[in-house]
Amino acid sequence: MASQEASISTRKYDDSSIRTLSALEHIQQRPGMYIGRLGTGDHPDDGIYVLLKEVVDNSVDEFTVGAGKRIEVALADDGGVTARDYGRGIPLDSVVACVSQINTGGKFMTGADGEDRAFACSIGLNGVGLKAVNALSKSFVVISRRHGHSRKAIFAEGALLSEERGSTMDPDGTEVYFLPSERFFPGFHFEAKHIRRRMQHYAWLNSGLSLSFNGEKFFSRRGLLDLLEAKQESEPLYPPLHYRSDTLEFAFSHTSSFNESYYSFVNGQYTNDGGTHLSAFKEGILKAVNEITQKSLDADDVRNGIIGAVAIRLDSPIFESQTKNKLGNTEIRVGIVNEVRKAVVEVLYKNPELKSKLLEKVTQNETVRKQIQAVRREAREQAKKTSLKIPKLRDCKFHLCDAPARRKEEEKIKCSESVLFLTEGDSAAANMVSARDPETQAVFPLRGKPLNCYGKKKETIYKNEEFYYIMQALGVEASMDDLRYGRVVIASDADVDGFHIRNLLITFFLTYFQPLVLSEHLFILETPLFRVRNKKKTYYCFNERERDEAIAKLGKGHEITRFKGLGEISPNEFGPFIGPDMRLLPVNVDNVREIDGMLGFFMGDNTPSRRDYIMENLR
Template identity: 30%
Template sequence: MSERQDYDATHIQVLEGLEAVRKRPSMYIGSVDTRGLHHLVYEIVDNSIDEALAGFCTSIDVSINADGSVTVVDDGRGIPVGTHPKYKKSALEVVLTVLHAGGKFDKSNYKVSGGLHGVGVSVVNALSEWMEVEVKREGKLYYQRYEHGVPVSDVSEIGNGDGTGTKSTFMPDPEIFETTKFDYNTLISRLRELAFLNKGIRISITDSREEELEQDVFEYEGGIISFVEHLNMNRTALHKDPIYFEREKEGTIVEIAMQYTDSYGEYVYSFANNINTHEGGTHLVGFKTALTRVANDYIKKNNVGKGDEKLTGDDIREGLAAIISVKLTEPQFEGQTKTKLGNSELKGIVDSMVSEGLAEYMEENPKVAAIIFQKALDARRAREAAKKARELTRRKSALEVSTLPGKLADCSEKDPTVSEVYLVEGDSAGGSAKQGRDRKFQAILPFRGKIINVEKARLAKVLKNNEILSLITAMGTGIGEDYNLEKARYHKVIIMTDADVDGAHIRTLILTFFFRYMTPLIDAGYVYIAQPPLYKIKKGKKDYYVYSDREKVAKLDEIGEKGTSIQRYKGLGEMNPEQLWETTMNPDTRTLLQVSMEDAVAADEMFSVLMGDEVAPRKAFIQKYAKDVVNLDV
């Protein structure tokens, strides 16, 4: 893409002011929890990516500094520092202090720009305790410092600068955020994703908070081809090289990479201007429509199988890992979380590209085609078997309690918006939970038998597992083609397991099932993980419950160790009903972790590693994160 070289202060356009950002931060970054915190880093990095997409940046370096602040350095053109014609102050100060001020509103500067909310660096500045920006332009180095979004110095020339670029350092404001501690692995996931989606860009991250420096560098000349290979690193591919298509039409770039594996899941992810469109959109519809049509045309033409068997989209996508990445000038985002692409022209562009490219690939690679379509036909037959099994799990009516599993202790409330169900490990804990709950709105579903690992089985086999059948029936939503979120019987589904290895395994099995077969339940924010206490500290007549070793030390420092007795809970069954209610089930005192689909790619990778067939990646994963384990029962 050819872009303007004469990028200066006159190109900075202002849409509106920066009022109310500190007063209502969630309006601008989504939340003030850890998700919103990390969003600050993404906003700055996205600006650097925009420079890269425009052809002016090749390297982005992110650092978590020893004091907890974050620095982002790029070698782009550098934010303009000249006087803004309207505001009569440096354009750098305008960009940092006025909401929606920047070069990307002028399409002669940026044909394509990303950003999750597009609020830019000014919001990062507003929500930081302090921020410092250095700019290299025209052989000079410029600097300005801000506190709580307000400049405390003028933009000043502080020396000579080789090359061009922008360096931004900020300290998130503890008055705004619930936590100001950045998670290295969360940042890694997004930065690696950006490196995959923008081939040739080098992105590094360094963590200086511990004595032992952590560092990762991401650079992929293969782009989304490398992304697909990464997705499949724990699976067995059915063909060596991913299939790849690229097309540019009227300024819109479409890239697709895809590869089939012998697994039973579907791993298709779509992106628009680097944003993960996990609600889908027109680009994903175009891909799926073309894929199904090409598959059926090929089967009919080449008499694969019986020749008259018709595949559904689910059949042809079994075992498929694919990345659909589009970059366009004016993306239109829709959906509940604004992550659904609405540009109508994308459907036709992607459809024709996949139709032509895939048909040509199949003709040139008949052996690969035969393997892929035989797998799809096997999936079709398994789907027919699953359909019969699924009919056994259907509830005739949401109000017919007789169809609910016998082990479910249901609540009396029929309104799903105020009803919750605890998925509890074992009879002992289930008994305590049933006695301790509030029967009006809390249901209990205990698991007594082994839950199948859905990562290693087709749906027909999954539906023969009694524990899974009970879970599906209790949810009320159905499964597969019958899935309907509106029929969910509970809007809080809380996984409550022991704080030991077995408990963690059961929790992962349940989450894997939800992730693979009931994704809308997670998307809707209905899935939670209970946080039972790890210790009870007794001193005199007073009981204290703490949830980690760190909390235990802090509590003992506070009340003194003398005269205390400490009980470590290895299982939920060790708590009587009153204790379980007080610590883990009472809405006024409990702590719940909400399961989020924010990073579906990272979740996919984790479940594949932990629950898949490959031993080596699982061993590497455990070795890498062993130091982060808080509660490990040995």
């Protein structure tokens, strides 16, 4: 111990140890600070899509100020992507600075009256976006066209290679091409479906803006009404209530479901974790219905079954991270609450039939709530008798819902990185508990196969001990706003029983907590299927292709182990598989309308059609 202390005390630390990074070097050294997760492109929030978003956001900002109504995005043959708008174009003398010098851009200038700015209500106000794209790209090309003149700059890994000026007959606007660097995104690939989804969001939020991706057109005339029509899983009970002003747009209706589903946006940015604007929107609806009925109704009675969308435009948005998933501006809450309340009250007074159907749904929600109150009380009384609040849960220190209360940025990051692993059995849980990071990773072991809850009412949660404890661990009984973990990860074995458990858990979440899935918090853990090793080297392989490649590398004298269950992987080996580079498959819903039919087909009563499907697809 003494020798170790001496080593530390004599370790070199002088002026030569201090280094000042350039802005681009800092982005390259700490990319997570600027774009969040890196990834390979499998998940819609992976870094390569954040880079594309930074480029397209600038083009959308041009449309917002009335310059340019068309944006074209296309994948290149080399794996890169090109985005072209028809706005004003970057001022030619500033092209290189705007894409390479941090804190440089046209979104800082404000006149004495607060209105003299080249952009208003922009998403990117920090002068970072295009610089991050440039710094994290193997190849980056920007072309600006203005009034018959153009300027082109070519970069590699953030370093300027060449630039040229010229004349052009092409329309004004900015064109950006970038190829993400394998240094930061090894094995990356763009998934067309993730880009299409982003293009559709841009269209819904910017009525009149025409976008195209690889020739496919995206356009919306009705804005959020078109979004609700595409997202609702069943027919609305009444025509959606829609309101639009210069800074606020919202739409909502009730469906026969008891799930709440919301889609919230700030300056065109999808905030999948909501924030101030979403909570204010929900509060405004409650206050309006209370005013109409002259009662103090339970919030759940008013909101259960709502599908809604809210979009705001804000001069200086404050997000809880660079990836902009949650809005933090508290000063806007009162204004949004009052504007929503006033608008909803006015519509309900003018539309007696709509008001009648809305209040009928509220009454139905109240009846259902009272029916399960007794069951809920019984479940809570049973929970009090246990020695721990949530038996078998090995919790972590930081939780997603704690983030607003945390002051330090590194603590907020840890809150957003919190994970709950739902594991299959105690042996797998024991390995995870030994290998986990106790600050951000919690573990909850399942006891065998969960109940198939398809078609069952919500009181099932309170009668089923395991479902009840999962709900309590997640903290979502009252609201998704209280979600305690940034990611909920199903960690089941790679065998038939494991896949069945996976399907049963997905059914549970889609049935009772659908917003958790729609807001992209549910994942499946991938763990290695094979270990291939000799006396000198060990490879962990996630599929047959990786196994065959490992065999080829090791040659003769190797051994192969096939892992069936997570409990077969020793705690010493397990750490990397749930570390920063763990492989997660997101559980996504491409079409909300198809959820019930899909669950009915796969998880409902046995039917001839399902039997025929299985027989046709057996291998």
